[in-house]
Amino acid sequence: MTMYQKIFQEMLNKNREAFKSFEEIHAQYALDPEMWQEQFNQEGEKVLEIIRDYEDRLCSPSQGAGFASFTPKLADKFRQSVRDHFPLIDRVGVIKTVTSQTPQEKLEPKFNKIKQPVQKKVTEIQEKFTIKKIKFS
Numbered sequence: 001m002t003m004y005q006k007i008f009q010e011m012l013n014k015n016r017e018a019f020k021s022f023e024e025i026h027a028q029y030a031l032d033p034e035m036w037q038e039q040f041n042q043e044g045e046k047v048l049e050i051i052r053d054y055e056d057r058l059c060s061p062s063q064g065a066g067f068a069s070f071t072p073k074l075a076d077k078f079r080q081s082v083r084d085h086f087p088l089i090d091r092v093g094v095i096k097t098v099t100s101q102t103p104q105e106k107l108e109p110k111f112n113k114i115k116q117p118v119q120k121k122v123t124e125i126q127e128k129f130t131i132k133k134i135k136f137s
Contacts, residue, residue, distance in 0.1 A: 007057060008032040008078060008081045020054070022046070022047045022086070023092045025043050026089075041095075044089065045094075047089075
């Protein structure tokens with residue numbers, strides 16, 4: 001068993017209650033994300049703190065020993081173990097909002113705010129530089 005796997009198992013064993021609670025909410029969130037989003041985020045924040053703590057415990061000795069170039073790979077392997085156990089862990093903290101507008105409709109008010117002053121200035125410039133037509137008879 002590799003070091004990151006040992007640290008992962010130690011993390012799960014020492015924080016059994018927190019991970020069991022999160023596992024139940026994780027399963028419910030997978031079935032109905034809209035209903036369980038708030039609880040998923042609350043419990044997920046607690047779990048993410050634990051994960052960060054154990055990730056630091058895993059990676060800090062290798063950084064101090066001069067193996068800092070290997071630390072990101074080690075952290076990625078540890079995080080992948082977490083994702084294998086909790087596939088939706090990356091969605092903690094994500095807030096979904098439902099909108100009925102298309103992306104173009106969202107942008108139109110912003111463009112209108114810009115468009116009106118620009119159009120006004122263009123009209124003013126055109127009035128300044130308009131040459132009156134002279135009719136020859």
